Amino acid sequence: MTAAARYAALLQWLRSNDADISPKIDLQPSSRGGGYGAFLTEDAVEGELLFTIPRKTCITLADSIEDDACGEGFKALIETAGPGGNTVVMAGFMARERIRSLESQKPGSIVDDSSFGPYLATLPWERGMNNQEHVLYWDNKDIEKYLKGSMCYGEALDLRKEVDVAIRVLNTIVGKSIREFRGDYLDSGFQWPWEKAAQASEEKLKGPPEGLAEAVKGAFVCMLTRAFEDGDGDEEKLVPMLDMLQHSDEPNISHAMRKSDGAVEVRARQDLTAGQELLNQYRSELEETMPYHRFFTRFGFVPGIQEEMTNLFEDKSSIFFAQKAEI
Known part of the structure; x- marks a missing residue:
């Protein structure tokens, strides 16, 4: 099964299990490195509900x-x-x-x-x-x-x-x-x-x-x-679909669990235009407990870096290796 077919099957499964997904949402290859992401096919306004994932599908x-x-x-x-x-x-x-x-x-x-x-x-x-x-x-x-x-x-x-x-x-x-x-x-x-x-x-x-x-x-x-x-x-x-959104330190969506039934609602954090990719924040890049080398150990990538990770390790990048202070 191709990647496109897998994500089409995901949407069908979610909708058959009472997920509310805006027709403005399209799943396609991400613009941020690899894998798939969620994109808007039409404009959305701040606070607009983009999709709701029911608890039973989590x-x-x-x-x-x-x-x-x-x-x-x-x-x-x-x-x-x-x-x-x-x-x-x-x-x-x-x-x-x-x-x-x-x-x-x-x-x-x-x-x-x-x-x-x-x-x-x-x-x-x-x-x-x-x-x-x-x-x-x-x-x-x-x-x-x-x-x-x-x-x-x-x-x-x-x-x-x-x-x-x-x-x-x-x-x-x-x-x-x-x-x-x-x-x-x-x-x-x-x-x-x-x-x-x-x-x-x-x-x-x-x-x-x-x-x-x-x-x-x-x-x-x-x-x-x-x-x-x-x-x-x-x-x-x-949480299906929410977890496929790519990371940004300036996310354009927000998400919260609905207290009544445990469903997760995802909304536009700001006005968005057609063609924009929906982005979430995994952890703040300014968080002291989550420096970039730990981002890699936890999430498998370094924010903003598209280069092969092995190249950075071979080059002894300061992201991963403590640098000796110059005298």
């Missing part, structure tokens, strides 16, 4: 812990790990749903697609997709070659270790479910407690099912680069 923590197959395991993980386990749990849910969606597309498959299938198909599950260059997708050799000695190096290693641990933990929760819908696992019916324990140990020894490690890694990238919080203690969530 991927939330509730979707994970209420999941029939893995919800109890996810709840137990959060109880053990605390709030820090929320991201891991959502990554596990997304990874399982991504694999389900891919299985459903195989010829002759009887696996049902994920209810989020058309949305998942637009997310950056691998390096280069939507121009994504996140360090989680780099191989160890490139990490050592380009990042060693930079201000990104330690953070990149820590993040990769966190994901490696998450893959092992999540395998014990979602591995069986994936094998079940692939037909690789047959439920033998009633089991005594010791038989269940033995079977659980056997599942751990099998290691992650094919594709799980890559899907968990991709889910972490999606969470790091696309998750939103709406304040008031609301959990992180992925």
